[in-house]
Amino acid sequence: MPLPVIPPLVLWTLGALGAAAFARLIAKEYRRINSELEQARATPVGKTERANYRTLRRDPRTGVYREVD
Numbered sequence: 001m002p003l004p005v006i007p008p009l010v011l012w013t014l015g016a017l018g019a020a021a022f023a024r025l026i027a028k029e030y031r032r033i034n035s036e037l038e039q040a041r042a043t044p045v046g047k048t049e050r051a052n053y054r055t056l057r058r059d060p061r062t063g064v065y066r067e068v069d
Contacts, residue, residue: 056065 055068057068058065
């Protein structure tokens with residue numbers, strides 16, 4: 001049984017449509033990732049996370065770090 005012959009123009013058209021769809025997918029993902037990064041940059045990290053930590057000072061006698069009240 002012979003294979004059906006697909007004209008080259010149809011193959012080029014299908015290839016172009018596939019490449020366009022792939023480019024659209026990549027562009028959409030690029031915008032999504034950049035918006036997440038921009039949102040993360042806009043959030044002040046230092047003040048919110050730093051408030052959750054306690055300050056430690058080294059005890060000169062024992063050398064052990066202890067929480068400062």
